[in-house]
Amino acid sequence: MSAARDAVRDPAREPDAGPPPGGRVLLEGADIHRALTRIAHELLEANKGPADLLLLGIPTRGVPLAQRLAQRLLEVEGTVVPTGSLDVTMYRDDLRRHPTRTLLPTELPPGGLDDKVVVLVDDVLYSGRTIRAALDALSDLGRPRAVRLAVLVDRGHRELPIRADHVGKNLPTSAAERVSVLLAERDGRDAVVLSPPPAGTGARP
Amino acid sequence: MSPVLVTGARVLGGEPTDLLLADGRITAVGPGLSADGASVLDAAGLVALPGLVDLHTHLREPGREDAETVETGTQAAARGGFTAVFAMANTFPVADTAGVVEQVKRLGDEAGWAEVRPVGAVTVGLAGRQLAELGAMADSAAGVRVFSDDGHCVSDAVLMRRALEYVKAFDGVIAQHAQEPRLTEDAQMNEGTVSAVLGLRGWPSVAEEAVIARDVLLAEHVGSRLHVCHVSTAGSVEILRWAKQRGVQVTAEVTPHHLLLTDELARSYDPVYKVNPPLRTQADVEAVREGLADGTIDVVATDHAPHPLEDKDCEWAAAAMGMTGLETALSVVQHAMVDTGLLTWEQVADRMSAAPARIGRLAGQGEPLAVGSAANLVLLDPAARWTVDPAQMATSGRNSPFRGMELPGRVVATVLRGRPTVLDSHLVRSTS
Amino acid sequence: MNRHLLSAADLDRAEAVAVLDVSEEMAATQRREIKKLPTLRGRTVVNLFFEDSTRTRTSFEAAAKRLSADVINFSAKGSSVSKGESLKDTALTLEAMGADAVVVRHWASGAPHRLAHAGWTRGSVVNAGDGTHEHPTQALLDAYTIRRHLRPAGDGTHGGTGQDLEGVRVTIVGDVLHSRVARSNVLLLHTLGARVTLVAPPTLLPVGVESWPCEVTSDLDGALADGAPDAVMMLRVQRERMEAAGGGFFPSVREYTRRYGLGRSRLALLPEHTIVMHPGPMNRGLEISADAADSPRSTIVEQVGNGVAVRMAVLYLLLAGDGTTPTPGGTP
Numbered sequence: 001m002s003a004a005r006d007a008v009r010d011p012a013r014e015p016d017a018g019p020p021p022g023g024r025v026l027l028e029g030a031d032i033h034r035a036l037t038r039i040a041h042e043l044l045e046a047n048k049g050p051a052d053l054l055l056l057g058i059p060t061r062g063v064p065l066a067q068r069l070a071q072r073l074l075e076v077e078g079t080v081v082p083t084g085s086l087d088v089t090m091y092r093d094d095l096r097r098h099p100t101r102t103l104l105p106t107e108l109p110p111g112g113l114d115d116k117v118v119v120l121v122d123d124v125l126y127s128g129r130t131i132r133a134a135l136d137a138l139s140d141l142g143r144p145r146a147v148r149l150a151v152l153v154d155r156g157h158r159e160l161p162i163r164a165d166h167v168g169k170n171l172p173t174s175a176a177e178r179v180s181v182l183l184a185e186r187d188g189r190d191a192v193v194l195s196p197p198p199a200g201t202g203a204r205p
Numbered sequence: 206m207s208p209v210l211v212t213g214a215r216v217l218g219g220e221p222t223d224l225l226l227a228d229g230r231i232t233a234v235g236p237g238l239s240a241d242g243a244s245v246l247d248a249a250g251l252v253a254l255p256g257l258v259d260l261h262t263h264l265r266e267p268g269r270e271d272a273e274t275v276e277t278g279t280q281a282a283a284r285g286g287f288t289a290v291f292a293m294a295n296t297f298p299v300a301d302t303a304g305v306v307e308q309v310k311r312l313g314d315e316a317g318w319a320e321v322r323p324v325g326a327v328t329v330g331l332a333g334r335q336l337a338e339l340g341a342m343a344d345s346a347a348g349v350r351v352f353s354d355d356g357h358c359v360s361d362a363v364l365m366r367r368a369l370e371y372v373k374a375f376d377g378v379i380a381q382h383a384q385e386p387r388l389t390e391d392a393q394m395n396e397g398t399v400s401a402v403l404g405l406r407g408w409p410s411v412a413e414e415a416v417i418a419r420d421v422l423l424a425e426h427v428g429s430r431l432h433v434c435h436v437s438t439a440g441s442v443e444i445l446r447w448a449k450q451r452g453v454q455v456t457a458e459v460t461p462h463h464l465l466l467t468d469e470l471a472r473s474y475d476p477v478y479k480v481n482p483p484l485r486t487q488a489d490v491e492a493v494r495e496g497l498a499d500g501t502i503d504v505v506a507t508d509h510a511p512h513p514l515e516d517k518d519c520e521w522a523a524a525a526m527g528m529t530g531l532e533t534a535l536s537v538v539q540h541a542m543v544d545t546g547l548l549t550w551e552q553v554a555d556r557m558s559a560a561p562a563r564i565g566r567l568a569g570q571g572e573p574l575a576v577g578s579a580a581n582l583v584l585l586d587p588a589a590r591w592t593v594d595p596a597q598m599a600t601s602g603r604n605s606p607f608r609g610m611e612l613p614g615r616v617v618a619t620v621l622r623g624r625p626t627v628l629d630s631h632l633v634r635s636t637s
Numbered sequence: 638m639n640r641h642l643l644s645a646a647d648l649d650r651a652e653a654v655a656v657l658d659v660s661e662e663m664a665a666t667q668r669r670e671i672k673k674l675p676t677l678r679g680r681t682v683v684n685l686f687f688e689d690s691t692r693t694r695t696s697f698e699a700a701a702k703r704l705s706a707d708v709i710n711f712s713a714k715g716s717s718v719s720k721g722e723s724l725k726d727t728a729l730t731l732e733a734m735g736a737d738a739v740v741v742r743h744w745a746s747g748a749p750h751r752l753a754h755a756g757w758t759r760g761s762v763v764n765a766g767d768g769t770h771e772h773p774t775q776a777l778l779d780a781y782t783i784r785r786h787l788r789p790a791g792d793g794t795h796g797g798t799g800q801d802l803e804g805v806r807v808t809i810v811g812d813v814l815h816s817r818v819a820r821s822n823v824l825l826l827h828t829l830g831a832r833v834t835l836v837a838p839p840t841l842l843p844v845g846v847e848s849w850p851c852e853v854t855s856d857l858d859g860a861l862a863d864g865a866p867d868a869v870m871m872l873r874v875q876r877e878r879m880e881a882a883g884g885g886f887f888p889s890v891r892e893y894t895r896r897y898g899l900g901r902s903r904l905a906l907l908p909e910h911t912i913v914m915h916p917g918p919m920n921r922g923l924e925i926s927a928d929a930a931d932s933p934r935s936t937i938v939e940q941v942g943n944g945v946a947v948r949m950a951v952l953y954l955l956l957a958g959d960g961t962t963p964t965p966g967g968t969p
Contacts, residue, residue, distance in 0.1 A: 090666075090676040090704075090953075100958030103662050105798075140671040387883065393746075401845035404746035404770030404817060409844070473754070474747030518755070520724055522745035522768065 019180035023195035027169060032152065032190045035168030036065070039150050040072035042166050047117055050079040052145065054116040056086040058134060059104035064185035065152060066121040082109035086120070086141075091133035106137075113142030123181040125151040128162035153192055155179050206624055208232075210240050214248035214584060216574050218550030221249070226580040229622040234576055246625070248584050251617055254554045256288025256581030258561040258570050260351070260380075260458055261434060261506035262531065264290070264321070266312060267305070268297025273511040273601045275309065278531070279318035281509070281600035283626040285531040286583035286616040287319055289562070289570045294326040295356040301326035301337035303345035310347040318626050322567055325349040327368050327379060331357050336368060343375040350566040353380035355434055356481075358416060360386050365420060369429040376566060378456075380432040383416035383441070384408075384482065393522060395468040395483040403471060405521060408483050410438040417441050421448035421455050432564055433457040435508050437482040439492030446501045456564050458506035459493045461537035462528055462606055466490075470606070476517045476524030477606050480510070497556060498547040504561045507534045511602020529602040533593060535585060536612035543587075544613060569622075580623035589615040599632065640960055641753045641762040642951055645773045645825040650801060653780070653828050656950050658798050660781050663953070664946035665795075667703070677706035680956050683736040684710045685727065686765070687743040692917065692941070693765050693775075697740045700948035706956070709734065724748060728757035736760040737956055746770035746817075761955040769815045775916055776821035778947040780829055782936050783807065783868050785943075786912050803830035808860050810836040810897060811872025811924055812886075814843050818916045819872060823851050836860050838897065840886040841878075857897050861906045869907065870914040871899050871925045890923060900926035912936050 027035075047053055050073060057066030063085045070083040087104040095101065120134050131149060138147060150166040155173045169192070173179060176197035184190050208227035215221055216234075223238035224231055233240075264278040273281075275292070282290045292309055294300035300309060306323040313321025325342035329335045331354045342349040352372060359365045359381060368379050389412045394400050396407020417433055421444065424431035436442065436457045448455050462480065467487050470478040478484060496502040510527025517524050530537075538557065542548040548556070562571025572578035592611050595603040619627035627633065641647070648656065666674060682701040684694050694710065701708045713727055724743070731739060738761045741749050746768030753762040766772040784796035787805050791797075807826055813819045813835050826833050833851035835842070846853055854860050861869070874893060878886045887893045894900075899913065907913075913925075913935045921927050930937060 087662075090674045095676065095957045096959055098959055100954055103659050105662070106665065136675065140673075141669060396844050398845035398848050401843035401849075402820070404768050404820060407844060474750040515723070518725055520743065520745040520748040520751050522747075523724075 019182070019193045020178060020195045023178075023180065023193035025191050026171065026194050027192035029184075029190035032168070032192070035152065036068055037072055039166045039168060040069055040076055043069075043119060043148075043150065044073070044077060046148070046165070050077045050081055052115065052117050053081045053119060054109060054113065054144075055081055055083040055119050055121055056108075057083070058120060058122040058130060059085055059087050061123040061181055061183055061186060062121045064183050065123060069121060069150065082111060084109045086134055086137055088130060088133040088137050091136045093129060093133065108141065113138065113144045115143070115145045117146045117148065118144040119148045119150055121150050123152050123183075124179055125149070125154045125162075125164050125167075126157060128158045128160040131162050132160055152181060153179060208240055208243040209246055209580075209620065209623060209625065210238060210243040211246045211248050211253070211582075211584070212238075214251055214253035216253045217554055218252050224253070224574065224582075226620065226623045229580055231574065231576055231578050231580050234574065246584070246618060246628070248618070250588065251584040251586050252550055253574060254286070254550065254583050254585070255558040255571055255574055255578075256583055256619065256621065257286045257535065257557045258565070258567065259287050259290045259507050259509070259531065259534075260432075260504055260561040260565055261355070262290040262292055262509045263295070263511065263527070264292040264309070265511065266296065267308065271513045275312040275321060276316045276318070277599060277601045278509070278511070279313060279316050279321060280632055281529070281531040281598060282319040283619050283621070283632060284599050284616060284630075285533070286535050286585060286619050287531060288581040288583070288619065288621045289320040289322060289567060290531075291322045291324050291351055291565055293355045294324050294353060295331060299326050299330050300324070301329050301331075303338070303341045303347070306342050306347035306349055307345050318632070319621060320567075320570065322351070322565060323347045323349055324355070324380070325352045327352045327354045327359050328364065333357060333359060333361055333364065336364070336371065339368075339371055339377065340375065343377060350375070350377050351380055351432070351564075352377055353382065353434065355380065355382045358382050358384040358386055360416070362419065362423070366423050366427060369424055369431065370427045373429050378430040378432050378564065380434050381416065381420055382434050383413045383420070385412040385416055388412040392483075394471045394479070395485050397468060397486060399468045399471055403474070405471065408481075410440055410485070410489070413438055413482055414440040414444055417444050421445070421453045424455060425451065425453045430454045430456070435460050435463065435482055435506070436493060436496070436502055437463045437485050438489050442492045442496035442501055445496070449501065456503040456560075457496075457501070458504045459497055459502045460508045461505060461530055461534045461541070463493055464490065464497070464505075464541040465537055466606055471521075474521050476519065476521050477528070477604050477608070479521060479524050479526050480528050480606075481526040494541060494547055497542065503556065504564065505534065505538055505557050506561065507531055509600070511600050512604050513601075514603060517604050527604065529595070529598070529600050529605045531600060532598050533605060533607050533612065535583075535616060536591070536614045537607065539587060539614040540612055580620055582620050583616060584618040586615050586617050587613065589613070591615050640955060641749075642773055642955065643749050643753060643762065643764045644771045645776045645821040645828070647773070648825065648828060650828050650830070653777075653825060654799060654801050656777055656947070656954065657781050657784055657796060659950035659953060660777070660943075660947045661795050661798065663949040664943070667946055673703055673705060675705050676953060677701070677704040677956055680706045680737040681735055682706045682708050682738045682740060682952065682956075683731050683734070683760075684708065685713070685731065685739050685741045686711070687713050687724075687741070687748070688766070690742055690766070693742060696941070696944040697765060697948050699945045700952055703945070704949055704952060706737075706952065709736070724751065725755070725757055728752055732758045732760070738763060738952065740765050742766045744768055763951060763955065766817055768817065769820075770817050771821045772817040773821050773825070774944070774948055774951055775818050776825040777951070778940060778944045779822055779870065779914060779916070780825055781947050782914065782940050782943050783831075783912070786936065787867050787910075801829045802826060805831040805868070806834070806864060806866045807831050807868045807870060808834045808836060808864060808866040809870045809872065810857060810899065812841045812874050812878065813837045813846065813872070814841045814886075815875075815878075816872050822870065823849055827851065834860050834864055834866070836897065838887055838893075858903070858906070861903055865908050866911055867908070868912050868914060869899065870916075871929075872916070873918065873920060874924045876920070876923070894923055898924055898926065899929045901928045904929050904932065907934075914940060917941070
């Protein structure tokens with residue numbers, strides 16, 4: 001059962017491999033800061049205020065992004081928006097194609113999801129399969145009034161009819177390139193890096 | 206049958222010499238022999254030993270021909286260098302009457318691969334309650350001298366005493382399977398550290414030793430011979446040493462697998478390692494090796510026990526006990542005893558040919574390779590190495606615990622009363 | 638890669654902690670209104686039970702179904718020699734049905750090992766209890782239960798993620814000789830860093846137990862008073878042991894209960910935080926009194942529920958991926 005050892009890690013304690021060498025930095029810390037501020041304003045505008053908003057970050061990097069968004073919303077509106085995490089591993093449709101995946105925590109804020117406007121927060125939107133899994137997970141957890149999607153980067157190549165409501169930056173890429181998002185909370189610095197194709201093909205989130 | 210001239214053989218591992226075999230006897234021994242009309246057997250580099258004698262073999266016929274027949278069993282014997290085997294009595298029907306033992310002997314004679322001496326049961330049906338007609342079996346054409354309930358222990362002390370006394374009349378010997386039945390009910394493997402971890406019921410050493418201790422004292426008391434089958438523990442060796450020092454007429458045997466394998470092998474739960482008595486610890490292996498080296502243990506006997514596939518291809522508790530051994534015996538003995546310096550080839554000849562023939566009172570077998578002796582011999586290549594593959598064996602049983610192992614020494618030729626049964630490591634049919 | 642769970646010894650400390658952590662995640666899903674997850678959809682889990690056990694079988698069945706796996710129940714009684722189909726033939730039949738995992742309980746020690754290594758099935762084999770050898774998922778749920786109570790996370794509602802059982806004192810009392818639960822627990826608890834003490838009458842301790850990684854004693858009162866255990870686990874004692882050959886393993890039920898039972902007075906010897914455990918089914922009044930079994934420190938009922946979460950974790954870890962070892966750094 002060596003799958004066991006690798007299947008659960010505390011994201012705060014274990015850094016992963018990081019971006020492959022030879023990448024180009026497309027966004028720096030300041031760019032990311034501006035993008036998140038803009039998304040916070042957009043959320044408030046679309047929702048006509050902060051009422052019933054609930055942020056759920058998709059681990060790993062969706063979680064600190066959700067927390068930063070909550071912080072912006074607090075600064076702008078003076079309201080605390082409930083924030084949590086939603087791990088979608090058990091709802092993925094591609095489990096059998098890869099070694100046993102890491103399980104990460106799902107922490108819902110008290111009060112549940114019913115009748116809330118749930119905003120899913122993730123770092124990169126790509127094929128859309130992660131979000132599809134997140135929608136399935138949400139439907140088992142409660143009945144939100146509405147579900148919105150906020151992502152830092154949309155790199156195209158959707159395989160399902162899924163779109164983000166709020167996008168930090170649109171990044172056209174080729175399928176072989178690799179997009180890495182680094183965040184200070186996990187990686188020590190903020191950056192979005194575009195790298196040339198690595199040796200093997202990676203999973204599409 | 207034409208004479209056979211064996212050239213350049215190292216008799217008992219000594220200097221190369223020639224042997225002339227004619228009319229079932231060795232008629233000349235010495236360098237540079239020649240003989241007209243003799244077929245020549247080139248034995249350059251080969252060690253010559255007197256034909257091996259197995260005091261403990263299960264030929265399974267009559268009754269369990271799905272496991273082995275006298276034909277396949279003696280073919281296996283010949284390939285292993287044996288010219289005589291003592292066939293144990295736990296057949297169906299049990300060999301407890303003159304009729305059955307004569308039948309087994311006849312089957313052996315007809316097959317012609319090795320001399321078959323049936324062992325008679327001690328008790329009727331091996332049930333341990335009433336003596337079988339030991340005298341009738343002794344007087345029969347099978348000439349039974351060794352009696353054993355092997356598979357079962359003659360545990361009733363009075364009955365064992367009577368049996369020991371009774372066989373004195375015809376120079377017979379009781380061969381005891383030492384296993385206290387109450388201490389070993391449903392036992393699966395040696396009782397020790399490994400059995401505790403594996404959750405398999407243990408077969409404690411004391412169950413073997415306690416019976417041997419009782420039996421040597423009984424034999425001493427009534428003044429009779431006693432033979433102990435498949436000795437497996439250090440404690441048993443110590444008791445035998447003590448008994449022999451006192452002058453008790455006790456002899457003992459050890460199997461090749463007990464000279465090499467331990468109970469650690471059971472961790473795989475593979476029933477090929479399930480045997481009675483069970484594989485023991487490394488300390489026991491070393492003790493029985495020492496016992497065989499210093500003569501406390503008199504003979505190596507295979508306890509060849511073939512089983513059909515389905516009796517071993519299952520979970521441990523449901524599997525039959527037993528290992529095949531005729532075709533691997535000499536190699537295992539070379540590996541465990543000769544190559545380690547514990548025995549010389551001369552001593553191997555004693556432990557595997559002369560002594561078993563003597564204990565079994567088998568004339569014409571186990572005789573020294575000298576002029577006048579019966580022409581029973583085996584030629585082996587001690588430098589050869591081979592990998593054990595049960596599918597290539599003559600025995601029907603695929604349950605060899607040595608499968609996949611590389612062993613030294615290959616039997617090249619076996620000669621039974623002047624007639625080769627194995628040449629170039631293959632079975633041969635003679636024309637006469 | 639090790640794709641079977643045959644013995645508690647198959648897991649090293651990191652792997653054991655990981656199973657407990659995944660079990661917490663699974664337990665969280667079982668507290669929701671919708672308890673079913675799509676994770677093992679399309680996989681087939683066969684429950685191959687050669688011994689009656691409604692409790693364990695339904696636990697595995699629930700675990701598999703909660704993960705959306707298809708479950709086939711196969712009850713076969715009798716030995717392969719005397720009655721019914723042999724283990725091998727049964728395994729070949731299941732293989733033909735396409736079993737991804739075979740959960741096997743058998744009366745013969747080592748039967749799951751044969752199943753896993755004889756080449757009769759290519760599925761993962763989970764040992765649900767083999768003879769007197771092992772019961773690894775029982776040990777896992779016991780460790781999970783202990784961790785919840787003795788190494789809880791900050792809010793106290795569940796076991797701390799990443800926590801092992803370093804320094805936790807566990808005392809196991811009963812028929813160690815015949816207990817697969819005891820064997821698996823000694824191995825797993827030791828792996829997790831706990832200190833185990835076994836208590837049994839000498840007749841119910843196996844020869845060779847001195848080499849196990851635990852303390853051994855026949856003095857229960859001493860073990861409870863001086864040992865100050867954090868958890869006491871009572872093992873079921875079978876009344877048939879009294880009728881065994883040679884006059885039984887202990888002279889009478891009364892003597893056993895008096896010397897080795899957990900009743901009110903021994904309960905009072907325990908530190909306040911100590912939990913009382915039992916793998917079930919219990920002999921109320923024999924090895925454990927009703928007081929002890931129903932006391933607030935008893936986790937006996939909770940252990941059953943924990944069993945489903947732990948078995949979900951085991952099935953997930955064996956079946957969800959493609960069966961290869963993940964590369965370091967993991968898949969994002």
